[in-house]
Amino acid sequence: MINIALLGYGTVGSGFYEILKNNKNKLENIVKEKINLKHILIQDLTKKRENLADKSILTDDFNKILMDPEVDIVVELIGGEQAAYQYIKESLVKNKIVITANKLLIAKHYNQLMTLAEHNDTHIYFEASVAGGIPIIKAIRDHLAGDNIQEIDAILNGTTNYILSIMEEKTISMKETIQEAQELGYAEQDPEEDLGGYDVLYKICILANLAFDISVNPEDIPCKGIKGITSYDLIYASELGYKIKLIASIKNINNKINIGVRPNLVEKGEYLASIDGVFNGIEVFSQYSQKLSFDGMGAGKYPSANAVISDLIEAAKTIKENKTKLELNPLEKTPTFDLHAYLEQSFYIRIQIEKDDQTINQIKEIFAEKDLAELFFKDNKTETPLLPVIIITKKIKEDKLEKIIEKIESLKGVLTINNIIPIKDTVS
Ligand SMILES: NC(=O)C1=CN([C@@H]2O[C@H](COP(=O)(O)OP(=O)(O)OC[C@H]3O[C@@H](n4cnc5c(N)ncnc54)[C@H](OP(=O)(O)O)[C@@H]3O)[C@@H](O)[C@H]2O)C=CC1
Numbered sequence: 001m002i003n004i005a006l007l008g009y010g011t012v013g014s015g016f017y018e019i020l021k022n023n024k025n026k027l028e029n030i031v032k033e034k035i036n037l038k039h040i041l042i043q044d045l046t047k048k049r050e051n052l053a054d055k056s057i058l059t060d061d062f063n064k065i066l067m068d069p070e071v072d073i074v075v076e077l078i079g080g081e082q083a084a085y086q087y088i089k090e091s092l093v094k095n096k097i098v099i100t101a102n103k104l105l106i107a108k109h110y111n112q113l114m115t116l117a118e119h120n121d122t123h124i125y126f127e128a129s130v131a132g133g134i135p136i137i138k139a140i141r142d143h144l145a146g147d148n149i150q151e152i153d154a155i156l157n158g159t160t161n162y163i164l165s166i167m168e169e170k171t172i173s174m175k176e177t178i179q180e181a182q183e184l185g186y187a188e189q190d191p192e193e194d195l196g197g198y199d200v201l202y203k204i205c206i207l208a209n210l211a212f213d214i215s216v217n218p219e220d221i222p223c224k225g226i227k228g229i230t231s232y233d234l235i236y237a238s239e240l241g242y243k244i245k246l247i248a249s250i251k252n253i254n255n256k257i258n259i260g261v262r263p264n265l266v267e268k269g270e271y272l273a274s275i276d277g278v279f280n281g282i283e284v285f286s287q288y289s290q291k292l293s294f295d296g297m298g299a300g301k302y303p304s305a306n307a308v309i310s311d312l313i314e315a316a317k318t319i320k321e322n323k324t325k326l327e328l329n330p331l332e333k334t335p336t337f338d339l340h341a342y343l344e345q346s347f348y349i350r351i352q353i354e355k356d357d358q359t360i361n362q363i364k365e366i367f368a369e370k371d372l373a374e375l376f377f378k379d380n381k382t383e384t385p386l387l388p389v390i391i392i393t394k395k396i397k398e399d400k401l402e403k404i405i406e407k408i409e410s411l412k413g414v415l416t417i418n419n420i421i422p423i424k425d426t427v428s
């Protein structure tokens, strides 16, 4: 008999419980062992727990789980940092196998957790920590293990992709869509993690660790989320043939790992532009497989819970075959470089100016100097004295662009620089 303790009965935890219950026979046939869910840890014992058959397994006392020698596997689905980190470490020290969907912990403490697992002859699995229902960890760790990955470009956050898609479709504000994403169970406890791009940052760090056998520090990587993008940007981008997506990229450039997390304009017709709603999409470019694309639901109850179930099968097989020794070794700490500072890219710029010929001519002159950009004046044909201007630059390094932007900003008739968004290059 394999005994499991589940930490958390929220979106993913309750999904895990349901799949385990519905497919119990099937799972037991696969692992050739009885599976028993012995404890569920929650915070609030008074909360109604729909679908939970046996309420006696609920507890708010983690020590009851830790001190139970029969518990083989701890499934951490509470999220957040402190309590989850503590529970995972203590479980590993007690030789329990850990399964987690917690990308923040895996990204920030990869080496410590792997080392702790190794020292205690146990293992930690984290398939659901990146891209929800897409089996990208196993694809990189197993399928691509003998290949040489060169680049990964991805949409890795269901919440922000959902928000951008709905904003474009319904021309509504970001604020109106956030609550919807929370109600659907896509968003983190603190939605700032999604909107600010941090959730994506943790996920791309985990992929970098696995793809390049290195350990990267999320704090070293500049990261920008979707805040500040408006329906105007989505509409103007669309008129010019682009979608706006929050893109995470890793590029191996001359054996230096360059990472970027930023909204990008992606040409319609490109694979990642077709990934809408809560879906995530990942393109992996490697020496031998050349190009692999993955898409599927990047957040939500059942797809994410299924990824946890796939780890459960692997963990149970590990126990059955009695091979708990870790295959993953601590990775070498590696500096990372800002992908966007390295690249020469085209940029989309939206500015708001006073509707007067002098300002328009001055902006034209600044860009005409080096034949640097195409300008689109979005005259809304009203009597308003404001004029939105969209600028699409030729390829330029961002530090050079910043100097030009400073010149534009200093013009008397320029009111605001609303947004500067890179345009994603197509990988050839
Ligand atoms: N939501 C999604 O689509 C996805 C989430 N993830 C990750 O999965 C994890 C869980 O997310 P999600 O299911 O959305 O989270 P929820 O907020 O829906 O659920 C959290 C659960 O954990 C319990 N909990 C929280 N803190 C504690 C604590 N200190 N002690 C005991 N129990 C606690 C809560 O208890 P109570 O019910 O009593 O409040 C609740 O049952 C996170 O790491 C998240 O990043 C990964 C992929 C997708």
Ligand SMILES: N[C@@H](CC=O)C(=O)O
Pocket: 129, 131, 132, 156, 157, 158, 159, 160, 186, 187, 188, 194, 199, 298, 299, 300
């Ligand atoms: N908040 C995350 C949940 C899954 O990891 C997301 O929206 O992708």
